[in-house]
Amino acid sequence: MQTQVQNETIENTIELAKLYGILKYLPDGQLTHAPFSLSPYKISAADLQEMTELTAPFSELMISISQNWDFLEHHLEPIAKIDPFLRMLMDCRTDEITQSKQLLVQRNDFFLIKDEHKKTGQAGDYPESNFAESALRQVELNTVSASFPFLITQISHLHRYLFKQNQLPEIIPNNPLSPVVDAFAKAVRDYGSPDGVMLLISQPRGQSFRSVGAGTAFMG
Template sequence: MLDSAPKTPTLKCGRAAQMETEGGSDSKPMLDLHSLDDDLVQKMVYDALVWSSLHGLVVGDRNVQRSGTVPGVGMVHAPFALLPTAFPENQWKVASEVAPIFNELVDRVSLDGKFLQESLSRTKKVDAFTSRLLDIHSKMLEINKKEEIRLGLHRSDYMLDEQTKLLLQIELNTISTSFPGLSSMVSELQRSLLRNYGEHLGCDFNRIPSNDAADRFSEALVKAWIEYDNPKAVIMIVVQPEERNMYDQHWLSFTLKEIYPFMLFLIQP
């Protein structure tokens, strides 16, 4: 059943080029986005914006004062794709299987101070942020500072090569690993849309993989906290001033509160 949305101005929704399925260039695309009826697209966009507002898939509006400092002021929906992109299941499994390997690699590299300093020496000359981090790291090496408890929260970004159909890693984020909260909700948004419109699109919402990144990040933070074996220890989430993406960070703290109510942690705006 299609609910008729109230009459509103035409909502903007770009249409990307169609993606092909795993079979290659001779296969039919999962969905020809350019053949969708405009009225149907408008209804889906309207429902998606309502869903985003109700569920907190939002960021601060840069055009509104205090949108990055006061929660609830000047919120707009976060950018998202209206429909999921067709992606080969075997390549998705590859990305999942190599994630622990990359995690292990990053951990081992982090323990080799000399290698880090030498490998990033050229980057240090042109990037102030990296330079500052390496200076701190160098001072820790000088005083032989070692930490037995380590936690890495990583995010790998991939694209599918159109010609070879192989998975290509764009980057491995070890510092800016944002959107565990909002990305989890994008999956739920698309599942909701396909649940309501899947019959018209010929798509099955059950084929969208679940995304529990926020839960897994929270679980990792708690495990690190437990390793400290100090009931007075806290998890401190520092939200920098004018942070338009504060809601993604608040989703993480909210998940910690809901799943682990015994935890002590501090949010410092």
């Protein structure tokens, strides 16, 4: 059962989240706060470093696979026979004119499995905090939710504000908005068209791309 102090903290934080722009649309068109955690998830520095180091090779793997049509056709064509959506995507490949320029914005999703035996090196060589505490399992490469850099950045700002109010332990800065917007700008420049325009296409009430648009405008 939550105490009165806990309830007040939650209510105040929700109001702060709205002020920070952590918002989403309800089905009736009204705005409310987007789901967020009251505090960041606690992981070891070693686990964070390992996940960070795995990001680049997984991104390179995604790019390599996306450019290997023979591989995709071999593995996906049998599924496309019974999956209309995948069939549509496969047909787009044959109908559309493609070009070699690509920009990948993705998020790696991991499971952290506690593993007391996952300790390497000799005792006394390093502080225990340097060792990964968990066995990592890659579960998803997500290119859609990766379009939430604005919300993620704002949630990080919210958490840091709470830390300054002595309500959270030290947290790691998390600002994906800046590199994502920079990547968009570089892609537009690399495309080489002086009158080029970047289009964001989403479904009606699509929250993720609204966040990208808001974040891009926010960064100027």
